[in-house]
Amino acid sequence: MTTLRRAALLGCVSLLAASVARAQAPASPTSPPPAAAPPAAAPPAAPPSTAAPPAAEPSAPVSPLSPTMAPEGTAAPPLVLTQRTEQTQVPRSEPFYDTLWFWGAVSVVVATVVVILVWNLSSNGNPPPDTTFGNMHAF
Numbered sequence: 001m002t003t004l005r006r007a008a009l010l011g012c013v014s015l016l017a018a019s020v021a022r023a024q025a026p027a028s029p030t031s032p033p034p035a036a037a038p039p040a041a042a043p044p045a046a047p048p049s050t051a052a053p054p055a056a057e058p059s060a061p062v063s064p065l066s067p068t069m070a071p072e073g074t075a076a077p078p079l080v081l082t083q084r085t086e087q088t089q090v091p092r093s094e095p096f097y098d099t100l101w102f103w104g105a106v107s108v109v110v111a112t113v114v115v116i117l118v119w120n121l122s123s124n125g126n127p128p129p130d131t132t133f134g135n136m137h138a139f
Contacts, residue, residue, distance in 0.1 A: 002123055009116050016109075 096102050 002120075005116075005120050005123070009120055012113075012116065016113075
């Protein structure tokens, strides 16, 4: 029974250490996908032709765009630098380590570890077996 308790304690401690290590590990960069293999043997390309390319047909003239996108005839409001806009304070959320539920969960974990350690360290190393087979008298 003592071996089972020690194995359970070792499993809990290793699980806790692994989760802490995983939380502190930086995110692994994702590797790019492997490059596609080049074609094995491409057929030889045809020799370039020496003929001149065909002449492009003339297209319709392009009309120029207006210099601004604002509609004609409207003026922009004057710029006034003496007025200030009101700045509202954005409510900041409370960090998780300042909340009660976080410290409650931490205290439950610590209390559980302490109880398991005290229970395992205070138990006897090799108690007599719980069966009567080891206590039988030969004569």
